[in-house]
Amino acid sequence: MAQRNPDRSKAAGADPADGGSEDLVRYLQDQATEFLRALRQHRESGAPEASSSAMALRRAARRISGTLHTFRPLLDASWSDELRTELAWLSGTLAREHAYAERLERLLTALQRLAGSTAPIPAQAATAGTGQLTVGAAKAGALLDRQLTLARTRAHSTALQALGSSRFHAVADGVAVLASDVPLRKDAAAHRLAPFAADVEARLCDAVQTLPLVRAGHPYNAEALVHGLASDGAPETQDTPWHQVRLLLRLHRYAQEALGVRDFAPHLVTASRALDRHRDAAEAAAAASAAARTPRIAPATAYALGVLHADQRHEVEAARFAFKGAWQRVESGAAVSTP
Amino acid sequence: MAQRNPDRSKAAGADPADGGSEDLVRYLQDQATEFLRALRQHRESGAPEASSSAMALRRAARRISGTLHTFRPLLDASWSDELRTELAWLSGTLAREHAYAERLERLLTALQRLAGSTAPIPAQAATAGTGQLTVGAAKAGALLDRQLTLARTRAHSTALQALGSSRFHAVADGVAVLASDVPLRKDAAAHRLAPFAADVEARLCDAVQTLPLVRAGHPYNAEALVHGLASDGAPETQDTPWHQVRLLLRLHRYAQEALGVRDFAPHLVTASRALDRHRDAAEAAAAASAAARTPRIAPATAYALGVLHADQRHEVEAARFAFKGAWQRVESGAAVSTP
Incomplete structure (x- = not known):
């Protein structure tokens, strides 16, 4: 960074x-x-x-x-x-x-x-x-x-x-x-763009620090499905900081583009894609669980939606694991050396 | 080995x-x-x-x-x-x-x-x-x-x-x-025990070779839940070779004990425990899916059983991942050097 x-x-x-x-x-x-x-x-x-x-x-x-x-x-x-x-x-x-x-x-x-x-x-x-x-x-x-x-x-x-x-x-x-x-x-002409871009980057790094990355780095931690049956709001609460990082990563990318950086570091692209997948899977899981609340559905339908919900939350967890791996490479400076 | x-x-x-x-x-x-x-x-x-x-x-x-x-x-x-x-x-x-x-x-x-x-x-x-x-x-x-x-x-x-x-x-x-x-x-007195024990070990190694270990070594491969909604027999089919290895690992352990080996190599113990967990989770997943076929249950109950089934199949996958890690250490000879 x-x-x-x-x-x-x-x-x-x-x-x-x-x-x-x-x-x-x-x-x-x-x-x-x-x-x-x-x-x-x-x-x-x-x-x-x-x-x-x-x-x-x-x-x-x-x-x-x-x-x-x-x-x-x-x-x-x-x-x-x-x-x-x-x-x-x-x-x-x-x-x-x-x-x-x-x-x-x-x-x-x-x-x-x-x-x-x-x-x-x-x-x-x-x-x-x-x-x-x-x-x-x-x-x-x-x-x-x-x-x-x-x-x-x-x-x-x-x-x-x-x-x-x-x-x-x-x-x-x-x-x-x-x-x-x-x-x-x-007075705009008196300013350079870099400090503003650095500010976005610092906010991104701060937001990443708040993520439970140690846990996410242990495969099969079963975190994403915790409270999976609790109530409607629970999974969304644990997803929020990840969605926040996704938006900051985007903001960081656009700031780099404005600075004239044409190729966004590949590990940041990987990290960004992982968070896109995280968002998509989280919303798909929510859609499956919302469908299960449709009145008068058959138990077999509800069962399938339960399996599907858990499968997508599993994807959420997999995306966090992928993000953690990519971010580690960003931090270790691989993002800089990779062409 | x-x-x-x-x-x-x-x-x-x-x-x-x-x-x-x-x-x-x-x-x-x-x-x-x-x-x-x-x-x-x-x-x-x-x-x-x-x-x-x-x-x-x-x-x-x-x-x-x-x-x-x-x-x-x-x-x-x-x-x-x-x-x-x-x-x-x-x-x-x-x-x-x-x-x-x-x-x-x-x-x-x-x-x-x-x-x-x-x-x-x-x-x-x-x-x-x-x-x-x-x-x-x-x-x-x-x-x-x-x-x-x-x-x-x-x-x-x-x-x-x-x-x-x-x-x-x-x-x-x-x-x-x-x-x-x-x-x-x-003529028993004319024989040594080691060749018979080695035979068990060879069967164990052969059985492990047939396992999809490369796939199991990639976390979040979603293999264990494939066909999770297909029919009753599908998950059991993919579990069978793992159960087989579990039994052979046990047989290997007892053969070593008969030979006078008192401390079974720690990574083999870890591998063995992973397969115990694999078996337990697979059977728990089957019990959840069997319960979902109970007539006249509420959709919300069936949904919860679906989530639970997928959660336990997730555990099955996690156990395979753990086995793969332990077995890798067994093969790399760590089992020998660890006291």
């Missing part, structure tokens, strides 16, 4: 600069241009699906939002705060449909693996006949399919509405301003 | 001998005496519970049976085969009650952990009111308590009947013969 290895950005990236406000302006303009390009493409292609243009739109929105946050002292504060809020609303709204689709696929793939089946799960619901538990898996798949497809359809409508709203047009106008003229504070 | 480290028994044990028939006679007589002593104590104390005398009885029975098997060519074959069959029947019958009690305790402890509870689970069934899932855990605990206590009571009656049967008295008579006069074959 930067405070331990001051040469990091030099070694990991192509640009050795610690960055000035002109780099910030260039980065924000690039992302704003990318946002507008994706938006144009998206409007031409039609529906706000999980298409490449929607992903590019969200990708740029996240970067603009994160950069406005990290380098806030260099920017017109009230203007950037407002744009940030609106971008968060937009990317949240656009992300939901894709998230439901991915969650369903993750759960159905897991069910298929657990049922030792080769055919897709929901299609089997009508025909399965080999043992009560297989029927349970098929019914659980059909139930999840119904619930998550409904949620996805709703998210789709919401996204469509959002893209036609005046609120959205205001966001697009804000980004268009950014593409031509970044509203810097008057 | 012996074929790789011929000095092993010298290094690990106190007695450097490769053993002759007189060692075999002494070992069998010792175990037979121990069996009769435990039996006397057991009769005096009363019920065939999981008491120390019942455990000592089974412990001696396992050792006699294993030794008769390994050194069969040195013994009167038909006599020892018959005694072996009868000892297997006896220790199986006596073990069952204890096994049900342990399984129930393992499952209730796991449920308590999963429910994030401090109070014992079955007692909560009537009072729990914080969320449907906690009720499910409490009801699952009560169901398992009912089913396994019933099984335990039946096993208790069977064990009582067995201890009063003429079949049992015939076994006791057979062991009494062994305590005074081991029926060796005439």
Whole structure:
């Protein structure tokens, strides 16, 4: 990490600069241009699906939002705060449909693996006949399919509405301003970017310190399933600090990009992916347990959902283990030496 | 292992001998005496519970049976085969009650952990009111308590009947013969024990080679839960080779004891314990899934049993991981150098 290895950005990236406000302006303009390009493409292609243009739109929105946050002292504060809020609303709204689709696929793939089946799960619901538990898996798949497809359809409508709203047009106008003229504070030119980026990195390191990494480094610690049957809130509570680190890792990445570091250290990429998997598995586990609370389901269906929930919490634990391994390599400086 | 480290028994044990028939006679007589002593104590104390005398009885029975098997060519074959069959029947019958009690305790402890509870689970069934899932855990605990206590009571009656049967008295008579006069074959004195012990060890090594150890060495491989919802037989099929190694490891240990090796190599003890845990968790997982097939249970109960089943299969996987680690140390020769 930067405070331990001051040469990091030099070694990991192509640009050795610690960055000035002109780099910030260039980065924000690039992302704003990318946002507008994706938006144009998206409007031409039609529906706000999980298409490449929607992903590019969200990708740029996240970067603009994160950069406005990290380098806030260099920017017109009230203007950037407002744009940030609106971008968060937009990317949240656009992300939901894709998230439901991915969650369903993750759960159905897991069910298929657990049922030792080769055919897709929901299609089997009508025909399965080999043992009560297989029927349970098929019914659980059909139930999840119904619930998550409904949620996805709703998210789709919401996204469509959002893209036609005046609120959205205001966001697009804000980004268009950014593409031509970044509203810097008057004294911005006197500052370097590196201290702000280092601040994000320090916050990231602090957040990682609060994680139970020693425990996560022991495989099969069964931590992720502790309180798995307790109440609705319990697993989410233990996941929160990990989700927090995931967001800080992202913020760190965008700050490095603004500084001109083109290749994010590979172990940080691995760590970041592990936390993405952590988030996905945690939400899939929650969806399985929510489906089990559907009234009047068969016991075999509920049983299958219980197995599925535990399987996904197992994945949560595996992701923490993977994060711990990657972070260890980051800390031991391997991130610096690896090309 | 012996074929790789011929000095092993010298290094690990106190007695450097490769053993002759007189060692075999002494070992069998010792175990037979121990069996009769435990039996006397057991009769005096009363019920065939999981008491120390019942455990000592089974412990001696396992050792006699294993030794008769390994050194069969040195013994009167038909006599020892018959005694072996009868000892297997006896220790199986006596073990069952204890096994049900342990399984129930393992499952209730796991449920308590999963429910994030401090109070014992079955007692909560009537009072729990914080969320449907906690009720499910409490009801699952009560169901398992009912089913396994019933099984335990039946096993208790069977064990009582067995201890009063003429079949049992015939076994006791057979062991009494062994305590005074081991029926060796005439040419037994011409043989050393070491080749027979080495043969057991070779079978153990061969059996370990067939295990998917590479996969087991990768934590969170999710192997143990594959086909977890498929049908009743699937998990048992993948467990079988591990159970087989567990039995061979035991046989190896008894053969070493007969040779006069007093301290079994510590990593082999660790490996052996891991496979005990593997067996216990596999059977507990099967009990949870069997309980889920009880007619007319509530969905919340079935859900809790599904989570519990997956949790125990997770333990199965963890035990394989632990075995792999211990076995690696055995193979790298650490078993030899460790005192």
